[in-house]
Amino acid sequence: MQYQGVLTKMQTEIGNPIQYYLVFESDFIHVNQLLNKRVTIKFVEYQCLACGENKKIYRQGYCYDDFYNQPQVGDWVMRPELSTAHLDIEDRDLDFEKKVQLQPHIVYLANSSNIKVGVTRKSQVPTRWIDQGAHEAIEIVEVPNRYLAGITEVALKEHVADKTNWRKMLKNEIEDEDLAEYRDRLEEFIPDEVKEYFIASNKETELNFPVLAYPNKLKSLNLEKTPEYSGVLKGIKGQYLIFEDDTVFNVRNSEGYVVQLSII
Known part of the structure; x- marks a missing residue:
């Protein structure tokens, strides 16, 4: 299975355990169903959540210009x-x-x-x-x-x-x-x-999270430094994907990144 879309924070549904979903423009992925499967994440390009252009993401899914003019990221949001x-x-x-x-x-x-x-x-x-x-x-x-x-x-x-x-x-x-x-x-x-x-x-x-195994030593995946990664998914907690090799991927920190997901 292969999917492509721009990352936004995973949608969630209360349950035992919590249910997680990745929502792309033309795909809807139930992430819980990917546990124990090999997932390959490949960075394709940027897509600012405001202007939609392929401009380097500055913060929270926005390019530099939009981060400083969009009301969704005014100072009052964090403060x-x-x-x-x-x-x-x-x-x-x-x-x-x-x-x-x-x-x-x-x-x-x-x-x-x-x-x-x-x-x-x-x-x-x-x-x-x-x-x-x-x-x-x-x-x-x-x-x-x-x-x-x-x-x-x-x-x-x-x-x-x-x-x-x-x-x-x-x-x-x-x-x-x-x-x-x-x-x-x-x-x-x-x-x-x-x-x-x-x-x-x-x-x-x-709250109970869908985690089969917790990591011992954390290795944080940065798609700018590692544009392609493959690993077996072992858990989902917060907005993180947890992989078998102790790699963790913060989906929310990668909002505005267009990725290709391959599932085996």
């Missing part, structure tokens, strides 16, 4: 506390920013390699947790806009990490934690204007 749509203030495209920022957001705790705090749109639960490779997660607050979620995250980062150790996550070097208890300990640090949105009675969500 929600910079959101200004609730003030009717534009960053790059106010209509787009209102659509995204002025909807319910969740501040959460996720445990992938360690407990971390994060922000996502309510509509992206549990997708965001899956993408981070978290095996358990819990909501802390549900707020009406991205700005309130952002200032909550900033406040809680003083008391809990906001980054994932991707190496530990992929090696499955994890410990189960009582996230409800952890959430309750953080309540006092929530900003006053957000305290009314605290969620006190929910339970953590557990």
Whole structure:
């Protein structure tokens, strides 16, 4: 079997285990069905997710010019506390920013390699947790806009990490934690204007990933340095493909790359 298309982050579906899909323009690949099969990935060219041109990808699937003008990658995306749509203030495209920022957001705790705090749109639960490779997660607050979620995250980062150790996550070097208890300990640090949105009675969500064998020593595949790679797929976790020889491939970090996939 052979497929070709531009990489975007894998689509996911909650299940036991999580179901993963690669969506190309003319193909739809159920990645779970590729486990224990040899997969060859060949880099063909670039295709910017905005302009569609064969221009070197700068970040997040965009060429240099589009990364600095597309509203989808404004500073407020990575730093929600910079959101200004609730003030009717534009960053790059106010209509787009209102659509995204002025909807319910969740501040959460996720445990992938360690407990971390994060922000996502309510509509992206549990997708965001899956993408981070978290095996358990819990909501802390549900707020009406991205700005309130952002200032909550900033406040809680003083008391809990906001980054994932991707190496530990992929090696499955994890410990189960009582996230409800952890959430309750953080309540006092929530900003006053957000305290009314605290969620006190929910339970953590557990996630199970389709991994047959975890790697021992990680070798990260970079298609610019290694334009063709072949290996037996042994697992999928977060947005990573895990291969038998300990090679791992971050699909999301390769958005905007046109690839040819061959399956044996």
